[in-house]
Amino acid sequence: MTTAAPTPPTDTTRPVALSPSRAADFTRCPLLYRFKAVDRLTAPPTRAQARGTVVHAALEALFGLDGPARTATSAQTLLPEALARVLAATPDLGVDTDDAGFLAEAAALLDTYFTVEDPTAVTADGCELRVETTLDGDVPLRGIIDRLDVDATGAVHVVDYKTGRAPSPRGERAALFQLKFYALIVWRQRGIVPASLRLLYLGDGQVLHYRPDPEELRRFERIVRAMWATIRQLRASGDFRPNPGPGCRWCDHRALCPAFGGTPPPYPADGVATQSTPGAPHRIEQQENPE
Incomplete structure (x- = not known):
């Protein structure tokens, strides 16, 4: 079985790619995406x-x-x-x-x-697996899967641990987005549609199941492609705008947000900061289920 040490801080030399976390940030607030993916701001865990x-x-x-x-x-x-x-x-x-x-x-x-x-x-094929793929050469995707299982039939199962409580029906949509993202990467990387994906919520012992199918993943792939095209345009222009909402209460970068009287850092000339602000590794990057 393949394992990995705790993920170190972001490697600033790695090419820009879209991860489930960054995609969720962009969906929630384009400016939040900028703060994390472009300015590379971090916060104490x-x-x-x-x-x-x-x-x-x-x-x-x-x-x-x-x-x-x-x-x-x-x-x-x-x-x-x-x-x-x-x-x-x-x-x-x-x-x-x-x-x-x-x-x-x-x-x-x-x-x-x-x-x-x-x-x-459980037959675990790997834990804390870094997975990457590129959709037709122009949409780079990246993620870290908590555990990848392979059963006796050869079917692949993705398992993700959450140490918070299971989300409400509204929050469940965000959880399913993450699972679909993992399913798409595994499918395009290995040529196999995962038989199941599960979120194990250790805060209350609940389990969220998702069984993807190729047609659904094709539709999701079109969504990801459109998101990446928009992100590329915004990275070139720097015009990332805030989207105020309930989640702002948990935002680590609220003081820099124009919606709350703040001023973002100067936009990097090449659309990416030269180095990250020292901070937490991947696993503690953001709160789970902040509803």
């Missing part, structure tokens, strides 16, 4: 984000064990080690290895995981 990162790391380590060894006891044993690894990669996490309350919160999420899935029965 919240406690919830830090907790989610550590739980993801513990689950990744759990699937590094042989199937029968993937027990609840093993998961709890792996938790302090996961915290230490994440802290080594992200010193500004805001917690430390002696934070008993933080570890207890993460341990509770791991316990909930075992109520929604039996990891001893």
